[in-house]
Amino acid sequence: MNIDNFHPLILNVGKAVLDANWNWQNVCSPFARIYYIIKGEADVEIDGVNHKLKSGRMYIIPPFTTHSTKCQGLFIHYYIHIYDNSLTGNTLFEEYDFPFEIKSNHGEDNLFERLCNLNPSMILRRSNPIEYDNNQTLARSIIHNKQRSEWLKMESRGIIFQICSRFLVNATTKAVIKNERILKTTKLIHANLSGNITIEQLAAEAGISQEHFIRLFRQTTGTTPMLYINQKRIEKAELLLLTTEKSIREIALTLGYEDNSYFVRVFKRVTNTTPSEYRRQNKQ
Structure with missing residues (x-):
């Protein structure tokens, strides 16, 4: 870095x-x-x-x-x-x-x-x-x-x-091989939060099989790759909700969620509230 x-x-x-x-x-x-x-x-x-x-x-x-x-x-x-x-x-x-x-x-x-x-x-x-x-x-x-x-x-x-x-x-x-591999994949995740990130792509970036990658990612970060991706996307969504006037739909698309209902479900699972409730409560 x-x-x-x-x-x-x-x-x-x-x-x-x-x-x-x-x-x-x-x-x-x-x-x-x-x-x-x-x-x-x-x-x-x-x-x-x-x-x-x-x-x-x-x-x-x-x-x-x-x-x-x-x-x-x-x-x-x-x-x-x-x-x-x-x-x-x-x-x-x-x-x-x-x-x-x-x-x-x-x-x-x-x-x-x-x-x-x-x-x-x-x-x-x-x-x-x-x-x-x-x-x-x-x-x-x-x-x-x-x-x-x-x-x-x-x-x-x-x-x-x-x-x-x-x-x-x-x-x-940090020179441990597993950290280097996972760091490469987290860089890819951060750079492509608006895109369609697949386990296959991340495993290829790490240079290991998908099964090995999922296991190694969890050992290193304490969570699964998809939960990590969703967490980072929702963190970004929280900032967009408070700092922009974009609609919920626009924010969902910005972060790679084509299904708006799925985005709302993921947001609520992570924050215990819906995007619209989050925006209203925190702007007040």
Whole structure:
């Protein structure tokens, strides 16, 4: 991935002062979390391994990483939630393994403080993931990010690049063959959301049989190829519903659904609401 295609959108940023109330189980989000610990300690469990968060350190949790958090006393930290709106479909987090923990080089205080001062409207009012980690909130946050003034987006993005570079310097390229094959197919999916994407095409792109591809895709992503395609299409549909005046039919066709009724059924299965209800509720 060319770093010029890294397009981070800030969803939330702020400074949290917590007291034994950062206890959440099995959190999994489509965005990355970055923490800079100011005071106190907390625990984060990932894949059955417990990690201790300590003051003076920075931490990153990539998108779609299931984790649980726990703190038993005063815990003060900065947080940033960023969504990689990659211009090419595949994201920085899909191509690199980042170190979970890095030491502060004493310049982070100013960076995080400046980012918070620039974006006071992005502070979380509550730390409960259930309240801010859902498709509707994600779509609204992305829209809010894009509606800011150009100078504000530029300075904020510059700070994000500086912070992410601290992790990238020790990141390693994902070189496992199965990841490379699946990354090739996810690129194809992102680039052809409006087209008729078949399992046969994806398997050919990966260079393996269809049966092997379906099994490998599920092992890597935790879902089937068709569910993944529908999820990405519906995420795009949510943004189109909130940011354009296109009809439901037009959006369905834009995303490769020739059968409008089928599109509505898929949308409701993913979001628990119909496209028209989603547009009406969120525009209100």
